[in-house]
Amino acid sequence: SQTIHQWPATLVQPVGSPLSLECTVEGTSNPNLYWYRQAAGRGLQLLFYSVGIGQISSEVPQNLSASRPQDRQFILSSKKLLLSDSGFYLCAWSPGSSYNEQFFGPGTRLTVL
Amino acid sequence: AQSVTQLDSHVSVSEGTPVLLRCNYSSSYSPSLFWYVQHPNKGLQLLLKYTSAATLVKGINGFEAEFKKSETSFHLTKPSAHMSDAAEYFCVVSDSGYALNFGKGTSLLVTP
Incomplete structure (x- = not known):
């Protein structure tokens, strides 16, 4: 069966510091991968999605970037965090044949x- | 364009009574519709999905939803609430492609 992992589970960072969040998927190949942000009192906002290694599409211009160095690894990064970057970050996957x-x-x- | 409206931001029921969480959608195409549940500080779990097959969809944990095209609704129901059902519920619509359009969520409170 497929599983998806994210780490760390919680993170407290000062303004201006860098960020790296990691997501990995097991048990499947060529998944589509997604990063969402859920701010307090709001729904989910799609930040990035990827259909393959090195292929990243950005939905919202902002202080964040994403990379996919391996088939089942998706990384969310920032060079300098802002207060507004606080939130709950969710990674998701879908089968390559389905969005x-x-x-x-x-x-x-x-x-x- | 697609959008989804969850008609209630909070719903409170007593344990053992029925649950109804309401969702209306708009879509230019034949949509796929989903309900997800999120327990505090957890990820989202898929409850059920509609993808143009049977209009009454059965999901996990006794939940079901009925797709009504004439009413553009996809309400979530459960005959008897359990304390463990207390969570945030999201209605989601997708026309096609990668984008899932999430509702703002309904917080379900279950009282003893």
Whole structure:
């Protein structure tokens, strides 16, 4: 069966510091991968998605970037965090043949102080 | 364009009573519709999905939803609430492609 991992689970960072969140998927090949952010009191916002290694599409211009160095690895980064980057970050995957049904990881709670 | 509206931001029920979480959608195409559940500080778990097959969809944990095209609705129901059902529920619509359009969520409270 397929599983999706995210780490760290929680993170507290000062403003201006760098960020690296990692997501890995097991048990499948060539998945589509997604990064979402869930801010307090809001729904989910799609940040990035990837259909293959090195292929990244950005949905919202912002202080963040994403990379996919391996087939089942998806990384969310920032060079300098802002207060507004605080939130709950969720990684998701879908089978390469389908975009619709997405499976979510446990999430990372990021607090920027 | 696609959008989804969850009609109630909070719903409170007593344990053992029925649950109804309401969702209306708009879509230019034949949509796929989903319900996800999120427990506090956890990821999202897929409850059920509609993808143009049977209009009454059965999901996990006793939940089901009925797709009504004439009403553009996809309400989530459960005959008898359990304490463990307390969580945030998201209605989601997708026309095609990668984008999932999430509702703002309904917080379900279950009281003893």
